[in-house]
Amino acid sequence: MASPAVRVLEHRLLEYRRTFRGSIFNSFLSPALFLAAMGVGVGTYVDSTGSAALGGVPYLAFLAPGLLAASAMQTAAGESTFPILAAIVWVRQFPAMLATPISIRDIVLGQIGYFAVRLVLVATIFVAVVIALGAASSPLIVLAIPAAVLTGLAFATPISAFSATIRDGAEFNLLFRFVITPLFLFSGTFFPIEQLPEPLRLVAWITPLYQGVALTRGLALGTLTAPDAAVHVTYLAVLAVAGAFVFERALSRRLVP
Amino acid sequence: MADRCLRLRLVPDVACDPVHELTVRPLIHARGLTKRFGTFTAVDAIDFDVAPGEAFGFLGPNGAGKTTAMRMVGCVSPPSEGELTVLGLDPRTHGPQIRAQIGVVPQQDSLDTELTVRENLLIYGRYFDLSRREAGRRADHLLAFVQLSERAGDHVEPLSGGMKRRLTIARSLINEPSLLLLDEPTTGLDPQARHLLWDRLYRLKQRGVTLVLTTHYMDEAEQLCDRLVVMDKAHIVAEGSPRQLIDRHSSREVTELRFAPDVKDQLGSRLDGIGERIEDLPDRLLVYAQDGDAVVQAVHERGVRPESVLVRRSTLEDVFLRLTGRSLVD
Numbered sequence: 001m002a003s004p005a006v007r008v009l010e011h012r013l014l015e016y017r018r019t020f021r022g023s024i025f026n027s028f029l030s031p032a033l034f035l036a037a038m039g040v041g042v043g044t045y046v047d048s049t050g051s052a053a054l055g056g057v058p059y060l061a062f063l064a065p066g067l068l069a070a071s072a073m074q075t076a077a078g079e080s081t082f083p084i085l086a087a088i089v090w091v092r093q094f095p096a097m098l099a100t101p102i103s104i105r106d107i108v109l110g111q112i113g114y115f116a117v118r119l120v121l122v123a124t125i126f127v128a129v130v131i132a133l134g135a136a137s138s139p140l141i142v143l144a145i146p147a148a149v150l151t152g153l154a155f156a157t158p159i160s161a162f163s164a165t166i167r168d169g170a171e172f173n174l175l176f177r178f179v180i181t182p183l184f185l186f187s188g189t190f191f192p193i194e195q196l197p198e199p200l201r202l203v204a205w206i207t208p209l210y211q212g213v214a215l216t217r218g219l220a221l222g223t224l225t226a227p228d229a230a231v232h233v234t235y236l237a238v239l240a241v242a243g244a245f246v247f248e249r250a251l252s253r254r255l256v257p
Numbered sequence: 258m259a260d261r262c263l264r265l266r267l268v269p270d271v272a273c274d275p276v277h278e279l280t281v282r283p284l285i286h287a288r289g290l291t292k293r294f295g296t297f298t299a300v301d302a303i304d305f306d307v308a309p310g311e312a313f314g315f316l317g318p319n320g321a322g323k324t325t326a327m328r329m330v331g332c333v334s335p336p337s338e339g340e341l342t343v344l345g346l347d348p349r350t351h352g353p354q355i356r357a358q359i360g361v362v363p364q365q366d367s368l369d370t371e372l373t374v375r376e377n378l379l380i381y382g383r384y385f386d387l388s389r390r391e392a393g394r395r396a397d398h399l400l401a402f403v404q405l406s407e408r409a410g411d412h413v414e415p416l417s418g419g420m421k422r423r424l425t426i427a428r429s430l431i432n433e434p435s436l437l438l439l440d441e442p443t444t445g446l447d448p449q450a451r452h453l454l455w456d457r458l459y460r461l462k463q464r465g466v467t468l469v470l471t472t473h474y475m476d477e478a479e480q481l482c483d484r485l486v487v488m489d490k491a492h493i494v495a496e497g498s499p500r501q502l503i504d505r506h507s508s509r510e511v512t513e514l515r516f517a518p519d520v521k522d523q524l525g526s527r528l529d530g531i532g533e534r535i536e537d538l539p540d541r542l543l544v545y546a547q548d549g550d551a552v553v554q555a556v557h558e559r560g561v562r563p564e565s566v567l568v569r570r571s572t573l574e575d576v577f578l579r580l581t582g583r584s585l586v587d
Binding site: 004007010011014015018091092093095096097098099100101102103255256257 | 331333361376380
């Protein structure tokens with residue numbers, strides 16, 4: 001007998017089939033547009049003034065892995081906000097599952113499995129676009145895929161936990177406006193955080209997206225040291241696992257009071 | 258009536274008649290079952306048993322604790338106190354095993370609107386670890402049973418309320434449960450849809466499926482339930498078959514006397530002594546008596562002229578009114 005969590009994943013994938021084509025198309029289009037505008041457009045300008053602050057790589061090569069990590073964050077945020085609240089309140093897939101042998105833990109594990117599938121798809125397509133645009137500085141870029149998936153999971157489980165505690169989704173606007181967008185802009189995606197003034201640099205360093213960007217970029221460019229890798233991976237893994245436990249607890253309180 | 262008594266004698270009870278003493282294990286057994294949310298007690302020390310093959314109802318107004326009791330039986334709300342076994346197992350420790358053998362029709366629809374009618378059944382079958390082929394076979398069979406075969410490939414959203422309820426019932430049967438829990442199965446449906454649903458539930462009962470349902474409709478309880486408990490404010494206030502409850506707590510007939518708004522208040526004691534009991538509702542008086550027509554005659558003899566008069570049989574609504582002083586549906 002397969003684990004009940006696999007059934008939850010199966011359910012999510014069956015639903016995903018409906019939006020699969022649009023989602024895959026979007027996964028190609030979004031990095032292609034961003035890399036063309038920022039990487040090629042801004043990059044030409046940056047590279048003409050010298051790229052010492054970027055570690056001597058072309059701006060496009062610097063930007064691509066950072067943008068990959070940020071895309072993973074955005075995909076994770078998208079999948080762990082409205083779809084989770086819908087499964088609790090509006091469509092009520094989770095209560096329906098709980099009337100069967102499925103447990104809260106199975107839901108959490110199945111949901112993590114689904115996040116992982118989505119993130120692997122998004123990251124793989126992203127890297128394919130990067131390679132197609134000739135923006136990869138080395139074959140090491142493929143190592144950025146698991147790094148991006150881990151980054152995404154570090155966002156998906158805590159945001160899912162948050163979603164499991166709110167009423168109607170109005171709070172999501174605040175989340176996107178005051179958390180996701182600032183992280184996207186100031187976590188080293190577009191420029192090294194060393195460019196920020198001292199106190200802000202520390203704030204940026206502490207954010208999960210910076211940890212994900214640093215890991216992804218370090219792997220893609222081959223500049224990552226083992227101690228740094230250990231810090232980034234531990235940080236992200238702890239966040240993902242802790243988020244999963246909080247998510248489980250929040251679901252229990254809400255659905256099986 | 259005798260065979261009903263026989264069928265309902267359960268192990269933990271003292272048998273009413275030694276000759277009919279049976280050793281049927283109850284499917285659900287609850288003693289002192291209690292559920293608290295913080296300082297609020299939703300279900301307060303209720304006792305009940307449900308026998309195999311029985312159709313058992315929780316009747317009561319909104320907020321009486323029916324749904325909470327059902328959720329405890331369905332293993333999605335751990336009891337705060339008391340004893341509860343379902344299919345001989347303890348929901349606290351064997352939730353998944355119990356849920357594998359029961360079907361649940363929740364009060365609020367939880368169909369997956371992202372999927373088609375048939376896919377809803379397939380994915381649900383998978384939760385019970387059915388193979389795709391077996392889930393498909395049962396899905397087709399169940400869609401025919403609830404008369405939705407023609408909508409198999411459609412999405413759920415455009416279905417009518419009655420169709421969605423029927424689909425939910427089909428879904429709850431995918432694991433071929435011996436016990437089906439229905440929380441207000443027909444609330445919000447039009448009369449035609451309700452009758453179709455009742456017919457399907459009756460067929461399930463004929464096949465030996467045990468039905469446990471909550472309702473605040475007395476006609477539903479009378480139609481479907483062999484036996485029911487009346488719940489009010491977290492307690493069980495009466496228990497029996499619909500007929501027994503009416504015999505015990507109401508008269509055979511009821512005479513409803515409607516008056517213009519001011520007239521009723523000026524009646525004073527003019528109707529005293531008529532019937533066994535008079536219930537004073539905002540818009541009318543209910544006079545309980547064995548013979549309703551005799552009541553009408555007595556009222557006329559005292560020179561009282563109601564705007565309208567209706568003589569009818571007592572129903573569970575009257576039982577509820579007697580027991581709690583309130584109507585079922587406010």
